[in-house]
Each structure stands twice: as C-alpha cells, then as structure tokens.
Amino acid sequence: MALPSDFTLLQVIPELETGGAEQSTIDIAQAVVRAGGTALVATAGGRMTQRLIADGGRLAQMPVQTKNPLVMLGNAARLVALIRQEKVSIVHARSRAPAFASLWAAHATGTPFVATYHGVYKAKSSLKRWYNAVMTRGDLVIANSEYTRDHILSEHAIDPAKVVTIPRGVDFGRFDPGLVTPNRVDALRKAWGVAPDDGRVKVLLAGRLTRIKGHLTIIEAARRLAAEGRHDFLILFAGDDQGRTGYAEELRREIADAGLQEAVRIVGHCDDMPAAYLLADVAILPTTVPESFGRAAVEPQAMGRPVIASNHGGVTETVVDGVTGWLVPPGDPEAWMRALALAIDSGVGKRSEMGHIGQTRAHQLYSNDAMCSATLAAYERVLEGRR
Template identity: 25%
Template structure:
C-alpha cells in the first residue's frame, strides 16, 4: 500500500531521496524503479534539472524538486586542480541549496543515492540530527570512483553516515574499513525492473542474436564484446545488438565502437540501439546475453535481468556477478578484459544447444532474485530501523 493510501495510524515516514543527476544511469534508474513502486514511506526527490531518469515519478506520488545545481562533468576523475576545485565548490553549493530546502527540514531520513549525493548530503547535514543513509552503488576504490572522487567520498561523506545500503557483498566489503563503528549496514538488491520471472526457458535451435545491455562506457567493455563477437561470428548471419547510450564525455567512445566494428569487418552485423526502455523485452529477443565489464562490477543489473528471464548468460568474474553466477550452472564466467576468453565462451554456447538449455534452466532456478516490489519492502524495513516512530518525530519546518 502506498503512503498516500495508508489509513489511520502514525504518519508515514518521510524520506528525502537525493540524486546528484537526473540523467539516466544505473543508479538513477534503480532509484526511479524503487520510487515507482507502492511504498510505505512518503518520498521526496531532490536532484538537478535536466535528464529524464525521473520523468513520471510525480504521477507516482513522489514530490520532485529539481533545484540542486549541476555538478561539473568528470570532476571525480579529474587530475586538474582547477576542475577539482570547481567540483568541490559545486558540491558545497548543492549542499547549501539542499540545506535550505523545506523538504530537508521535514525529512525523517535522508537517502543519498550515490557517492556524490552522499557528499552533498553529509555537508548539508552538518550540525543536524537527521539520519543519513548512503547508497553504495560503486566499489569504494580509487579505480572505480577516481582518485579524487574516492578521497572526497571517504573523507567528506562516509565518516558522517548513519547507515549504508550496498548493492552487493563486494561493494560493502570495499567500504568496510572506511565505515565508523556502529554504522548500520545492509546488502540489498537494487530494483532491476523485474515484473515476472521466466520459469520455462525458450531456447532456440541456433544462436542468431547476441545482446549486451549497458551505458556506452569503456569500462563496460563493449569493445571487448565486439572483438570477441568478430572472432566467432564474422561473416555469419548472427547479429550483435548493443542496447545503451553514452552520456556526457562518453560520446567519443560510441564513435570508437562504430569504427572498431568497421575495422573488424562486422559493421553490417552490429546494431547500435541507443537507450532501450523495455529491457526485459530486449533480453527476451536475444539468444545469449553478454556482460563484459573490464573491472569488477558492483552489482550488474543486467546479470539479474538475464537470470530472471532464464537467458543463457556470459559475464566477467568478480564483484556482484560472481555472487549470483555459478559458472557452468546458471551462466558462464570469464576473466575481465580478455576478448579471447569471451570468444571461447561464445563459441562454446553457439555450438551446443544442450549447454544453452542447461544454463537457461539453471538461471530460471537461481534463488533470491527479488521483484521491484520486494526490493521496496526490503528498503522500507531498513529505512524504518532509523525512525521507528517517524510519524511522531518533529523536524524543522513541521
């Protein structure tokens, strides 16, 4: 039952969700899916203007305030002292805006959706007593966050949190030595758009379509996938489908991928689909799904989606995917950034319908994959642990 429909009893908990961007990324889409469910809490979202990740949430009973200032692109990975200074200034400006927001004073709990949002919220919350929960959606390492981003997050945000939600055991472990003693912590699956699970796999006799879902970013490994695909399927009637679009400074990578497809002689076999809204239908349309990140993936929502749809799956080992996949049982795991290993796995799957059926059946039987509604219930239980009598708490502005 949604917060608006609760009858009688205490006032629903008021959670202020903060995102550092409104553009589509894995973190933003996961939050949008969470807030689009029937929730037991009242939700307000603060984010910058621009982007369409949160379009439609107002019709789901979410108050959306888009007055946060935008952050400079590339600030967390910059080696430029000038850009780093601009980024810190923008974080402080965003914190000041958030602190002055009427929603900030009314919140029973603040939920920062990303590391950057965590810094903003921690700065805004200095001297106040509103519980702060930060969502860990990336591995807390210099490699994943950028050296500057890692330093800023571990110094300005993590020492001041009351709780953390991690999307995998690997993500939580990466932050463990930076968390103060007594901080509540939990691993919760992020909503992946799961409407239903496929229990009876449909495996075609031949492999004709191989898909990959993900933002076009170098670390997502689309170039590794294209090289492996060319090695196995060049000159055949098998096609590769890339679902995902670049953002900001990543547009050059898309052009690089298109040129690579030409150089590999597979340009007429590769389709660049851009952002795909209906990911479940896309997954159903392909014969094999590939996850090719070149460094450990914190969760890998594509992996969960493929398992839920009983799709033969190849993923790179490490991070979240290794927590869900038993190689040879419900998918295949290959070393990251090794196109020859990915090619060998693709060749193995293409050559054996029996193996594809075995992996699809194993995927259908994978335990623990939650629907978006179940994810929302798990998040609600964690939120409510910070304010068991939220309805009686009087915050500023009430």
C-alpha cells in the same frame, strides 16, 4: 515496527537518466508512496523523472550533479530549506558529490543520513579516500552486494554493524516473459533491423557506451569468431553514449575495420529492456572493471536468458558458472571468443535450461519487493536508533 504515518524520504542523486542507481531510486520512491509516505528526489533531472512522478514521487530539481564547491554549498542551502519545508524524516544519498551537500544539510537540520554504495570507489590517495568516505559518515551505509560491503570495510574505518547489504532488486512485474507481447519484440526487431527469419544467435550487451563496459573486447572476440568462418551470431550493443561520441565513433571504426558490420550493431538506447532480452538468446556483461552488483546480469536471467559475464565483482554472486551462464576473465578476447562459441553451440535446449534455472534463482534472491522491504526496514532501524 512500521514507518511513521508522516514519513518523508528525500533521496539525492545526480541525475535520473539511466542506470542501476537511478532505477533503485525510482523503486524506493514507489515503495515509500505505497507505504503511505512521501517520496522526494533531489536531482538535476533526466528521462526517468516522468516515471518518478507517475509513481507518486515528487521532483526537487537542483544541480546536485556538480562537483563545483560553490554550487555544492548552494545545494546544501537548498536542501536545508527543502528538509525543513517538507519535514524530511531521512536523507538518502546515492552518489558522492551530492552526498557532501546532503550530509551538510542533514547535520544542519538534525536529520538522519543514509548512503548507498552503488559502486566500488577506488582510492589511490588519502585525499580520494577522504572524498569517498563521505558515504560512510551517516547513520547507516547500504552496500548493494557482499563484494561492495567487503570493499567498504577494507577501505574505511567504520563499524561493520553500520554497513548492511541489500542487493538490488528486479521488478518482476516488468521483467516477466509472460507479460511481453509479441508485437513489442517485433517492434524492436524492426527498429534494430533484425529480420524475423534471422536464424543467427542474438547476443545482447545492454549498457551505456563507455569503455569499462567491454565493447572492444567483444568486437575483437567477434573478429576471431568470424576469422574461423563463423557467421551464426549477431551481437547487439544497446545503450546510450551519454555524450561520449568519441567512444561511439571508435566502436564504429573498430567494427568496420574488422568487417563486422553485419555481425555487430550499435542499436542505441532501449526503453523496452524486457522485450530486448526476449529478442536475444544470450546476454553478456563483459565489464573490464568490477561491477558492484550488475543489474544487467540479473534482469536477463529474470527473462529466462543465460548470461556470459566477466569473472569479477558482484556478478560472481549473481551468475553461477556453468549453471545460469558462464564467467569469463575480463578483457580477454580469446576467452570471450571461446565463451561465445560455447553459448552458441550449446543450442536452444541447453540455453533454455540455463535460463530457466537463472530465472528461478533470480526470483528467490533478487526480487524488487525484497530490496524495497529491506530498505524500508533499514530506514525504520535508523529512526529507532535516533529515538
């Protein structure tokens, strides 16, 4: 079974700025175009729209990021018109707020509806559980890890056969150490103020500047390392504050108060993550709440780098403790200090060995091609079910 020759996919996502859900949207759009279909993305916009268009996808700009009920109704009407005009085959929602407008439009036009759970949505009330459940009211739900799938089944009364696990994929055509030229790494060194002869172990935390990413835990762990007289590490926070200027300023104050200006740096958004991982010796993912998947734990492994990650969520499926990295209790500065010290003291040889194992495993389990193939197969399954 193959996608129909006139297949048109409409993905709906709040914005295309940065993140795992956004990258998956771009990847699937490209896969649909390669398969001979049409790929539309309804979104408020963002820096990744240029990539979408370059890959042959089409942008339908509308304020789908809103939670305003009146604007959501307007979005539903706009989506109905788009679905009818473009003869959309499947609507694929990737976030809860736009899922309401998407589901209404899909029902109004009789179009199959698919949703991806990109996060583990907590519910402390029946109203919030109802809000979250919009993602389960279509033809199929895609979970991005077994951890996420287990959460969906425990939270919602849904037939397990309607929930399929498709792990996020990594673009190995991009995350390939052999394709990153030295000048790209040198450009990042210069931009981040890292001298070519800086012999410290470079530790990279890649992720937006938000409290749940665990930056404060790492600053405290670094303070404890420094208190032991260690100056053999450089920690780099690469990520956008996305308007959270208060949190970014808090991080800068904490770094200054701990006297860590030379050991911990906020380097801002990075467009060249493959080069960033090659610049680093170790990647870290110290999230304080569980990641549903954690692409930032898989991409560095694809680049041959070991990973230290919080021991919860989908990351426990992607990082093998003591083999491809280390798993550490979340929010525990003392444990993170010990893990960082262990990674630093492991030496180049051990880190290289772990990185090689992680790279091999990532290629086996988390290829972008596998994710795209499984997603297109899920679309085919939905279409067949409707027939």
